[in-house]
Every structure is written in C-alpha cells, then in structure tokens.
Amino acid sequence: MQSTVNYLWHTEDLLGQGATASVYKARNKKSGELVAVKVFNTASYMRPREVQVREFEVLRKLHHPNIVKLFAVEETGPSRQKVLVMEYCSSGSLLSVLESPEHAFGLPEDEFLVVLRCVVAGMNHLRENGIVHRDIKPGNIMRLVGEDGQSIYKLTDFGAARELDDDEKFVSVYGTEEYLHPDMYERAVLRKPQQKAFGVTVDLWSIGVTLYHAATGSLPFIPFGGPRRNKEIMHRITTEKPAGAIAGTQRRENGPLEWSYTLPITCQLSMGLQSQLVPILANILEVEQAKCWGFDQFFAETSDILQRVVVHVFSLSQAVLHHVYIHAHNTIAIFLEAVYEQTSVAPRHQEYLFEGHPRMLEPSLSAQHIAHTTASRPLALYSAASTTPTGLAFRDPTLDIPKFVPKVDLQGDYNTAKGMLGAGYQALRLARTLLDAQELVLRGLHWAVEVLQTTCRRTLEVTRTALLFLSSSLGTDRLGNVAGRPETQELREAAELRSRLRTLAEVLSRCSQNITETQKGLSSLSAELVKNRDQVHEDRSIQQIGCCLDKMHLIYKQFKKARMRPGLGYNEEQIHKLDKVNFSHLAKRLLQVFQEESVQKYQAALVTHGQRMRMVHETRNHLRLVGCSVAACNTEAQGAQESLSKILDWLSHQLLRDIREGAQTSPPPIAPYPSPAPADLVLHMQELCEEMKLLAFDLQDNNRVIERLRGVPSPDV
Template identity: 85%
Template sequence: MLSTVNYLWHTDDLLGQGATASVYKARNKKSGELVAVKVFNTASYLRPREVQGREFEVLRKLNHPNIVKLFAVEETGNSRQKVLVMEYCSSGSLLSVLESPEHSFGLPEEEFLVVLRCVAAGMNHLRENGIVHRDIKPGNIMRLVGGEGQSIYKLTDFGAARELDDDEQFVSVYGTEEYLHPDMYERAVLRKPQQKAFGVTVDLWSTGVTLYHAATGSLPFVPFGGPRRNKEIMYRIITEKPAGAIAGTQKRENGPLEWSYTLPITCQLSMGLQSQLVPILANILEVEQAKCWGFDQFFAETSDILQRVVVHVFSLSQVVLHHVYIHVHNTVAIFLEAVYEQTSVAPQHQEYLFEGHCCVLKPNLSAKHIAHTTASSPLVLFSIANETPKGLAFRDPALDIPKFVPKVDLQADYNTAKGVLGAGYQALRLARTLLAGQELTLRGLHWFLEVLQASCKRTLEVTRVALLFLSSSLGTERLSDMAEVRGTQELRRATELRTQLRALAEVLSRCSHNITEAQMSMGHLSLELAKNRDQVHEDRSIQQIQCCLDKMYLTYKQFRKSRMRPGLGYNEEQIHKLDKVNFSHLAKRLLKVFQEECVQKYQASLVAHGKRMREVHDTRNHLCQVGCSVAACSTKAQEAQESLSKILDQLSHQLLQDRAEGAEASLLPVTAYPIPAPMDLVLHMQELYEEMKLVAFDLQDNNRIIEGLNRVPSAPDV
C-alpha cells in the first residue's frame, strides 16, 4: 500500500503506466471516494525542473467537463514523490473501448458522435487557454458513464502539454509514434536531424488519426508488418499521402502503397455522417502546414455536424436505411436534395410515408416540420421511377477471420481469437441490419398498398356516383316526342349531348371495372406481404449467432487471461488446444447461420421485392391512366354542360316568342291538330341542365382526386 496525506492505493490497482509515471486507482481516506493518482517515478525527475512542473500548471489552468479534473497535488510519505490526484474514470480509455472485439470495426454511429463532441469540446477549451496537448490518442481519452447511462469522454495525460499560442512554435518532440505528425515522426522515430519547428496544428493531425481509429477500429496509415516494425515505410506513407486521401496501406512486403479517400465498407457510420466527416479528416490529415486547416475551421466544421439532426429515411427502391443530416433551420428543399445525394432519387420522384400515412413535404417548408424519426420508425421513401432493388452492400465477415497457428502460442492465439470474435460481432450487426431491412421493406410496401387501396376506394365511389347521375340524364323519350315543335335544331343538339353522355358513361364504367380489378390484385399482394412479415418475425438466426458469440467470448476471456502467463502445464496446454478447436467450430457454425439463414434469405427477399415493386409500379401507372380517362370525361362533361346552358337560353327566348304568337292565334279558329305547348320541353331541358350540373360538379371532384394518383393521393402536410 502507498499513500499521501489524504489518499491511499495498492500497487496492484494499476490503471496505466508510462515512461515517467504510473497511474493507480486510489481512495480518499475519509470519504472513500475513488480517484486516480499519477505517481511520478525517478526518471521523471531527470527532466528539467520547468518541464516537471508544467503538467501541474496546465491542469490547474483547465476546468472543463471534457478534461479530467485535478483535485490536488500531494506527495508520498516516504519517498516524497509527487502525486497528482485526479478524477477517476471508471470505464477505461477510448483505446480500451476500441480494443474490445465488439468494436474491432469501429464505434457505432451514436457513440462516435459522443466521442467527436467530447474531444472537440475538450480541445476547444485547450485552445481557449493557449494549451497544446502534443499527445492526443485514444489511450489519453478517458471514458466514464454519466448518471443517465451516457458516455462522457475526457482528455487526460498532460505530461507533454505546454502553453502555446496559435502563432508560436516549439522544437521539442513528444507523442506516440502512430499518431505523430510527419514532421515530428521524422525526428522522433527515425532520429533524423532536422531543424523544423512545430505549431499547434500537430494536435490536429493526432486528432485526425484518433477519429479515424474510432470510426474504423484501425489506424489509417499501416505499412506491411505494422507501424512499429516498418518505420521507414510508415514515414513514406504519411509524407507521400496525396491530398484528400485519409488512409494509406501496404498490403504485402515491398508492395505498392494504396490510398483510400473514403472510410472502409466495414465502418459502422452511415453514409450521411461519412459525407460530413471525410472532408474534415482529409483537411486535418494534411502534411503541409500551409494546406492544413486551422483550429477555427476544425471547430466550425465539427460544430456544424454536431448541430445537425438526423432524419432516418428507408428507401424502398434500394432497401437501405439512410441517415440524412440536416439543420432544423434548413428548408425541406435542402432535405430533398440531401436525400437525392444519398439515394439518386430526384426530388420530383420522391414520395414519403410515415407510420402508414402519406407525407407531402412541401419544398418551401422548414425542415423542423419533418416528422421525428428513428431507425425503427423512419420515413419510407417511394420512388416513382421504377428501379431494380440493389440492397445493402457489405463485406463478408468470413473474409476478416484469421486462422489459428497449429502450435500453442498464447499471444498469437489471443490475437486470433480476438480477430475471429470481432468478425463474429460484425456478422451479428449485419444480420440484424439485413433482418431489419426485410421487415421495413415489407412494412413500407404494405403501407403504400394501403394508400393506393384507399385512393382506389375513393375514386371508385366518385366514379359510381358520376355513373348514377349520367344514367339518370340519359332518358330523352320526351325529346323525341317533341320533334315537330319549333326549335328542332336545339332538340337535335340535345340528342347529340345524350349520345355523348352515354359514351362518357361507358368510359366511366370501364374505369370502375379497372379500379375494381386493381383492388383485387393489391389485396392479394397485401396478404402475401403479411405472410412474409410473419416469417421474418419468426426468424431465429439472430439468436443462434448470439448464442455462438456468447460461448466464443468465454473462451476469448480465458485466452486473454492465459496470455499474461509465461507458459502452460501439459494438462492446461491440452485444454487450451481443445478450446481452440471448439472456438473454431463455433466460428464456422456462426458463419454458416449468417450465410444460409441471413444472407440467402435476404437475397431471396430482394428478388421477391423487385417483382412486387414492378407490380406496384404497373398498378400505379395503370391507375394513373384510368385517372386520365376519368379526367377527360370530366372535361367533356363540363363542355356538355356549357352547351346545354346555351340551348336552354335559346329555348327560353323561343318560349317568349311562342307565347306572343299564341296570344294572336287565339283569335283564329282552332285547328284539328293542336301543337304541344313548348313549356313541357323547357321544363324537361331545365331538369336535364340541373342534373348535368351535378354530374359536372362530381366529375370535377373526381378529376382532382385522380390527378392526385400521379403523386400518391394528397394527405395533410408534414
């Protein structure tokens, strides 16, 4: 046990160790509060006195939620070694998080954003106080869990930190070689004499490497054999890196350098976030100081990402869930363009459903009116342009599974088990994504069919009402009985209108039949979708993969424990060999479930979805044609109404003349063949006129509804 006046700790409670100090978990002697104590060793006192006291002064100057707090500076009782008493972060470092097999391919998107927010905030506080850290890396970013279960990351280890303004430079070299700026790497690692001075932007390079590591689970610059075994090639990679490249690797000995301008496909970050992050990485991983961003631009761009909100959009044509990052003050038009960039679906071809209802996103509205979405409850995007579903692109986890060496090598076996387990967790994530994609596909297509069904029902009702009115307007026996009265030209015109109305009725009747057939077809498809959704819900492949992983993790823990030992006894070695065999069998079973139960079913669902989408597009286009026919009927009915109105006007005028002539004729002898009174004709024509007006009104309403089929029937604005 070691202690100071107020704190005590055991040397077994080691949290970390460096060249000049060791960090332990300690307790307050009075309250029992857990703290971290940094105890400096003899080597630390060989440094210049001003360097020894620099860390104390820096920590005293800093006070921020994303920087580890300094509580006190004390001394041990006997050796009087300096001790920094600091905030204890119980969840280890970001490096320990990334070394977990579950994060072999990087952090989930939500956790990565927490890291980005915390690191940017902590670094911003450093710059506000004129501090350069000079050793930014995952191992110097501690994690603790907040009161609500959220992660909080804090910068720590300010042994290399010093005060430095933006326009100042330094010549001393500190840091960890994988994260060092190329200029510092040349001098510190390769030991090449050079007189270069360094500025505060060296922290930006280290931050870029750290963020890439957090996003992908691996370092961006890796020569064959690793950075520490092939230092000359490592230096070539970081100095010869082309502008815009964010990673460089050498995959075989003496092989060419390969550059990457995007994050790997195994990365868990969405394309929406990657499109925002990659330009930042490209501009802070810049060798030439003149081309590298400054801190102001780095903070501005990271703040821009963190202030955005995510709209989850599931594309039915792609069968992919997209994360669209926008600002709440943006317009819907900007959102639609962002969707276009990720899906290639033009704004005019985009139609949306949310929780089974249509969403009409008007371009001039504020983006804050867009519904609140989640990954399990996204906006469903339907493209009116028929496309073949492509599905999710991913790398087969089997390609990333290493093989055990035949002999017993505790360190190598541990590394292999960790790699296999990491690939297994990647398979689990992909299996969940593929299954969720199938469920969202079936759900979204079912919603779209329900909307079309509702539209068909409304259109069919209006069409039938129109047919009823047209049928009641076709009786013209009284018109034929009055063929001898004056105004026979008007009667012939009325007969022509009757013929036109009959033709319109036949067209509407065919439209009604076509809509009914479409309803039946969509009804069958809806039943098929419901059956498939039940099958997806009954799928147990996720549980099978998880079961394999749980068993594999127990073996991995044993291997992790064994690697710290100098060797194994004979019996222990035999058990170790059996564990390797069993571990390999579990990995094969896991991959078999993933390939046969997840991937094959997903690919089959894509084929079936493609056929259904073509059927839905054909049905929708057919309904649009029906709508055009009904709209044409509406237009012709309006024209007939106008013609009929003119005829009634003429007959009204004729009626006045006939009344005048009838008064004169009453003085003459009565003829043997009385002429029927024109009033009967006028009354009938007025009745016909009123009925035609009703037909026209209903057809106008019908026309508006049918036109809506071109963009899926209208719904309340969202």
C-alpha cells in the same frame, strides 16, 4: 499498499503505465471515494524542474467537463514522490473500448458522435487556455458513463502538454509514434537530425489519426508488418500521402502503397456522416503544416457537424436507410438536395410517406417542419422514377476471419480468437441491419399500397356518382315528347348528344370495373405484405448468431487470461486445444447462419421487393390514367349536358311560341302511346330543362372532385 496523507492504493490496481509515471486506482481515506493517482517514478525527476512541474500547472489551469479533473497534488511517505490525485474514470479509455472485439470495425455512429463532441469540446478548452497537448491518442481519452447512461470522454495525461499560442513553435518531441505528426515522427522515431520547429497543428494530426481509429477500428497508415516493424515505410506513407487521401496501406512486403480517399465499407458510420467527416480528416491529416487547417477552421467544421440534426430516410427504390445531416434552420429544399446526393433521386421525383400517410414537403418551409424520425421510424422515400432496388452494400465478414495455427501459441491464439470474434460481431450487426431493412421495405411498401387503395376508393366514388347521374338522365327519353315536330338541326344535335352521353356512361362503367379489379390486386398484395412482416418478426437468426457469440466470448476470455502466463501444463494445454476446435466450430456455425438465414433471405426479399415495386409503380401510373379518363369523361359529359339543355330550352320556347300563336302541329306519328296534350308537352319540356340543369350542376361538381383527386397525393406523394 501505498498512500499519501489523504489517499491509499494497492500497486496491483494499476490503471496505466508510462515512461515517467504509473496510474493506480485509489481511495480517499475518509470518504472511500474512488480516484486515480498518478505516481511519478525516478526517471521523471531526471527531467528539468520546469518540465516536472508543467503538468501540475497545466491541470490547475484547466476546468472542463471533458478534461480529467485534478483534485490535489500530494506526496508519498518517506520517498516523497509526487502524486497527482485525479478524477477516476471507471470505464477505461477510448483505446480499451476500441480494443474490444465488439468494436473491431469501429464505433457505432451514435457513440462516435459522442467521442467527436467530447474531444472537440476538450480541445477547444485547451486552445482557449493556450495549451498544446502533444500526446492525443485513444489511450489518453478516458471514458465514464453518466447518470443518463451516455458515455462521457475526457482528455487526460498532460505530461507532455505545454502552453503554446497559435503562432508559437516548439522543438522538443513527445507523443506516441502511431499518432505523431510525420515531422515529429522523423525526428523522434527515425532519429534523423532536422531543425524543424513544430506548432499547435501537431495536435490536429493526432486528432485525425484518433478519429479515424475510432471510426474504423484500425489505424489509417499501415505498412506491411505493422507500424512498429516497418518504420521507414510508415514514414513514407505519411509523407507521400496525396492531398485528399485519408489512409494508406502496404499489403505485401515491398509492395506498392495504396491510398484511400474514403472510410472502409466495414465502417459503421452512415454515408451522411462520412460525407461530413472525410473532408475534415483529409485537411487535418496534411503533412505540410502550411496546408493543414488551423484549429479555428477545425472547430468551425466539427461544430457544424455537431449542430446538425439527423433525418432518417428509407429509400424504397434502393431498400437502404440513409442518415441525412442538416441544420434545423435549413429549408426543406436543402434537405431534398441532400437526399439527392445520397440517393440520386432528383427532388422532383421525391415523394414521402411517414407512419402510413403521405407527407408533403414544401421546399420553401423550414426543415423543422419535417417529422421527427428515428432509425426505426424513418421517412419512407418513394421515387416517381422506377428503378431496380440495389440493397445494402457490405463486406462479407468471412473475408475478415483469421484461422488458428495448429500449434499452441498463447498470444497468437488470443489474437486469432479476437479477430474471429470481431468478425462475428460484425456479422451480428449486419444480420440486424438486413433484417431491419426487410421490415422497413415491407412496412413502406404496405403504406404505399394503402395510399393506392385510398386513391382507388376516391376515384371509384367519383366514377359511380357520375354514372348514377348519367343513368338517371338517360333513363327516360324526354326527346320523345317533341318527336311529333318536323325534324330540325336542333333535334338531330340533341339525339347525337344523348348518344354521346350513353357512350360516356359505358366508358365510366368500364373504368369502374377496372378500378374494382385493381382494388382486388392491391388487397391481395397487402395481405402478402402483412404475412411477410409476420415472417420477419418470427426470424430467429439474430438469436442464433448471438448464442454462438456468447459461447465464443467465454472461450475468448480464457485465451485472454492464458496469454499473460509463461506457459500451460499438459492438461491445460489439451483443454486449450479443445477450446480452439470448439471456437472454430462456433465461428463456422455463426457464419453459416449469417449466410443462409440472413444474406440469402435478404437477397430473395430484395428480388421480390423489386417485382412488387414495379407492380406498385405500374398500378400507380395506371390509376393516374384512369383518373384522367374519368375526369375527361366528366368534363365532356358536362359539356354535352349543357349543350343538350340549351337545345331543349330552345325547343321548349319554340313549342310555347307555337302554342300561343295557335300554330298547327304536324300529324302525330305512329307511336305506341297517345300524343301528349300541348299543355302536358310544355310541362314535360320545362321539367326536362330543370333536370338537365341539375345534372349539369352535379357533373360540374364531380369534375371538381376529380380535379382535386388529381392533386391528392397518391402512394408516392
């Protein structure tokens, strides 16, 4: 046990160790509050006095939620070693988070954004106080969990920090080699003499490497054999990196350097976030300090990301979920363009559904009018242009699984188990993503079908109403009342108009039958979709993969303990070998479930989705044609009725004039019923005129309904 006046700790409670100090978990003697104490060793006192006190002075100057708090500076007993009493972060460091198998391929997007927000805020406070950290890395970013369950990251270890304005330089070298700026690396690691001075932008390089590490789970610059085994190639990669490249790798000994301008496909960040992040990484991972961004631009660009809101959009034509990052004050037109950049669906072809209803997005409105979305409740994007669904692009986790060597190698076996477990967790994430995509596909398609069914019902209602009026009009041959008059041009035109109305009634009847058949097809598809959704909900592949991972994790923990031992006894070694065999079997079973239950089902679902999308697209176009046909029939029928009404009005007036003038009518034709009296004939003609006017009015109303129907969003609105 060791102690100061107010704190005590045990040397076994080591949290971290460096060249000049060790950090322990300690307690306040009075309150029992947990703290972290940094105890300086003998080597630290060999530094110049101003260097020794620099960390105390820097910490006293800083007060920010994203910087570890300094509570006190005390001394141990007789040795009078300096002790910094600081805030204790119970969840370890960002490095410990990234070293866990769950994060072998980087942090989830939400957690990465928390890291970005905390690091940017902490660094901004440093710059406001004119301080350069000089040792930014995941191990110096501590983590604790707040009361709301969200992570809070804090910068720590200011042993290398010093006050430095933006235009000042320094020549001393500090830092951890994988995160060092290439100029500092050349002098500190390669021991090459050079007279370069360094500015505050060296922290930006370290931040760039740290953010890349957090996003991908690996370092951006990796020579064959690793950064610490091939230092010359490490320096070559960082100094020869082309503009815009954010990573460089040498895959074989003495092999060529391969450059990457994007984050790897295994990264968990969405393409929407990657498109915002990659330009920042490219501009702070710049060797020439004159070309590297300054902190002002870095803060401006990162703040721009952090101030954006995410709109989740599931593209039915791709079967892919997109995260669209926009500002709340942007217009919807900007949002539509952002969607186009990720989906290649032009704004004029973008039509949206949300929670089963068409969602009209007026380009001139603010993006605040877009519905609040989540990954499980996204906007469903339907493209008016028919395409074949591409599905989610991913890397097969089996390609990243190492294999155990036959002999017992405690460190090597631990590393292999860690790699296999990391690939297993990646398979679990992909399995969840593929299953969620199937659910979103079926849900979105079901919404589209429901909108089509609504369109069918409305079109059918208008069609049947038009048919009812036409049938009523054609039910009694009113022209027979004037059949006794000599044949005139007007009578011939009236007969032709009635014939045309009968033809239109037949066309509308066929449209009605066509729509009814379409409804049956849509109802059948809807039932299929509901059945498929039930099957997706019953899928147990996630539970099976999770069960394998739980068992693998228990063995991994044993390997983690064993690697710290110098060796194993005979019986322990036999158990260790059996654990390796069991671990391999579990990994094989896990990947088998992933391939057969997750990937194959997803690929089959993707093919079926493509067929259904084509059916929906064809049905949608067909309903538009039918709707246009019904509207055209209504318009033509309205015109015919108006013309017929005018002719009958004229004939009625002619007949009334003849009666009033006492004119003789022609002999009545042979008919199966007696000729009507003149007074009855006038009455019939007047009734006919009134009925035709009413029918024309109703047809006009129907035509307006059809025109509105044309503007009603169908499944793709």
